[in-house]
Structures are given as C-alpha cells and as structure tokens.
Amino acid sequence: SAVISQKPSRDICQRGTSLTIQCQVDSQVTMMFWYRQQPGQSLTLIATANQGSEATYESGFVIDKFPISRPNLTFSTLTVSNMSPEDSSIYLCSVSGAGKHQETQYFGPGTRLLVL
Amino acid sequence: QKEVEQNSGPLSVPEGAIASLNCTYSDRGSQSFFWYRQYSGKSPELIMFIYSNGDKEDGRFTAQLNKASQYVSLLIRDSQPSDSATYLCAVNESGGSYIPTFGRGTSLIVHP
Numbered sequence: 001s002a003v004i005s006q007k008p009s010r011d012i013c014q015r016g017t018s019l020t021i022q023c024q025v026d027s028q029v030t031m032m033f034w035y036r037q038q039p040g041q042s043l044t045l046i047a048t049a050n051q052g053s054e055a056t057y058e059s060g061f062v063i064d065k066f067p068i069s070r071p072n073l074t075f076s077t078l079t080v081s082n083m084s085p086e087d088s089s090i091y092l093c094s095v096s097g098a099g100k101h102q103e104t105q106y107f108g109p110g111t112r113l114l115v116l
Numbered sequence: 117q118k119e120v121e122q123n124s125g126p127l128s129v130p131e132g133a134i135a136s137l138n139c140t141y142s143d144r145g146s147q148s149f150f151w152y153r154q155y156s157g158k159s160p161e162l163i164m165f166i167y168s169n170g171d172k173e174d175g176r177f178t179a180q181l182n183k184a185s186q187y188v189s190l191l192i193r194d195s196q197p198s199d200s201a202t203y204l205c206a207v208n209e210s211g212g213s214y215i216p217t218f219g220r221g222t223s224l225i226v227h228p
Contacts, residue, residue: 001162030214031214031215033215041220042204042218042219042220042221043160043204043218045215048215090159092159092160096214097214101165102214103148103165103208103214103216104150104162104165105150105162105206105214105216106162107152107159107160107161108159109158109159110158110159
C-alpha cells in the first residue's frame with residue numbers, strides 16, 4: 001500500500017479566496033486523483049492528475065476552478081479557486097499503481113474545507 | 117454510463133450477527149472489485165479486493181463475486197459495534213484505467 005499525507009487537514013476560508021491542497025505519497029505511484037465528498041454523499045471524482053501534463057477533468061469540473069499540478073510521481077496539488085460556500089466539502093487525494101496490486105486505490109486522510 | 121448500485125441503508129444488525137452488504141454493477145467488462153470502509157469524518161479505507169468469481173475470505177470478511185449476475189457482496193461475520201460505518205463498493209473495468217466507479221455506499225449499524 002501507499003502512505004498518503006494531505007495538507008492542510010482542514011481550513012476555514014472566506015468566499016472569493018483560493019486554497020491549495022497538497023498531497024504527498026511515500027512512494028512513486030502511477031496515478032493520482034482528486035475527489036470531493038460532501039457530507040453524507042459518495043465520492044465525486046474531480047480529476048486525474050497527470051505527471052508532466054494537464055490534468056484530466058471529469059464532467060462538471062474545469063481547470064479554471066480547480067487547477068491541478070503534478071510535478072513528479074509522488075506529489076500533487078489541487079487549488080480551489082474563487083471559493084463559494086458551495087465548495088465546502090472534504091477533498092480527498094487518492095493514488096493507484098503502488099505495490100503489487102496496481103489497480104487498488106488508496107486514499108489520503110482528506111482536507112475538510114469550510115467556506116464562509 | 118457505468119453504474120454501481122448499493123442500498124444506502126442503514127442496515128442494522130445485532131452484535132455477533134452476519135452483516136451482508138450488496139452491490140450490483142452495470143459494466144459487464146468490469147474486472148476488479150473493491151470494498152472500502154469509511155468511518156464518519158474519515159477517508160475510505162480498503163478492506164478487500166476480488167478479481168475472480170467465487171468467495172475470498174480475510175478474517176471476518178468475505179467478498180463474493182458473481183460476474184454472470186454482475187453482483188458483488190461483502191459478508192461481515194461476528195459483527196462488532198466497531199464495524200459500524202459506511203461501506204463503499206468500487207468497480208474497475210478492464211484495461212488498466214485504474215479509475216474505479218464508486219457506489220454511494222451502504223451505512224451499517226451494529227447495535228450491542
């Protein structure tokens with residue numbers, strides 16, 4: 001498995017501001033993903049972070065709102081831009097392609113975001 | 117569109133009983149299947165994965181897969197209050213896309 005850390009673990013932000021969330025993995029992984037999970041809801045995939053190229057966004061998510069970087073095989077960032085209260089959610093980094101079972105996805109501890 | 121269906125619950129079972137969690141999926145090309153446990157306020161934690169038809173056992177957990185019926189289940193024997201959580205089913209198609217489709221999860225409550 002992979003050990004994943006996220007920073008910050010939580011934050012309270014004012015509307016109109018931006019927050020960058022960092023995801024660090026303890027080993028090189030093939031794939032990194034960013035999910036959002038609103039209270040009581042299931043996981044919603046925002047995008048796949050591609051190393052050395054632009055992220056692949058899911059329907060309903062755009063780069064201007066959620067810019068993503070992945071400079072290497074162990075690190076990625078997600079920025080939530082021009083935030084509104086509707087962006088209040090838990091943001092989860094996940095990875096796959098680590099270890100023996102390449103398709104297995106592992107999750108970071110998440111970042112709890114509250115936008116006022 | 118690929119779909120993974122789970123009963124949202126809550127499923128309530130007494131301590132010591134067997135909890136049975138079910139999941140159906142729409143994509144016949146699916147090749148790998150995962151069960152995650154998510155405690156309230158925490159991130160999903162992998163419990164088991166299964167690739168082949170039949171049963172796979174790990175401690176108190178058994179995953180069952182029936183590809184013909186497009187059905188995967190998780191059995192929890194000797195349920196404990198600490199098993200109370202939401203259980204997410206995830207299904208991955210073949211071809212190494214590594215992007216599973218998640219179900220909405222089933223809430224399990226194990227009462228003493």
